[in-house]
Amino acid sequence: MNTIPGSHADLLERPLYGHLATTRPDGQPQVNPMWYSYDGEFIYFTNTTTRQKYRNVQAERRVAISVNDPEQPYRYLEVRGEVERIDPDTDGAFFLSLAKRYGMTLEGPPADAAERVVYVLRPQSVSYQ
């Protein structure tokens, strides 16, 4: 069962920027653009354990992402769901695969690899236009 509409799956398949909304400890939303990848089931993000976003996601696993189409910016997909796992990425392998997807060629793992994690987001509901 996939909640992503076929008409808008391209917005997850293309290397666009997803505006990820999380919830701060005081209950206020926080949102900023992120790289991501999509395997047809989960959406994956890279982050580090030193970020406020990491503290947000640890405390509140329910998040949302909004991606719009650069060529038709009113065309968008919102995915709401839950971060089902936070996996370590201490060798930076996921970070490097994302960087490659976004057209960056890096020589080796990032300096902050030891703190790198992967958010594994399971989509649960969507809105789109």
Place this chain on the structure above:
Amino acid sequence: MNTIPGSHADLLERPLYGHLATTRPDGQPQVNPMWYSYDGEFIYFTNTTTRQKYRNVQAERRVAISVNDPEQPYRYLEVRGEVERIDPDTDGAFFLSLAKRYGMTLEGPPADAAERVVYVLRPQSVSYQ
């Protein structure tokens, strides 16, 4: 006192799409692209009273918006703040001014003008890159 950094004010001044994060009644964030305008103090959005977003904002005035630069998508501005007022726009005047800002020429007020409102967001804190 303005919290918007001069280096990133162009992202509010240009007619880009802002990904507005609000909080649903069950506490989950919701986010989608929106038109907006900025007068140097407040950020303004159009919405209708029939939308889930309206119910969200009525119950939780604290919201956040993320805008990135289409020419350099890693360059972004996040603004967190509070919807200080929800003004009626029952003649659709604000909607029409926004539509014009975004390059749409409309003949008259929208069909849903009776339900149109303006969110008046006071910026309180930012993050940017």
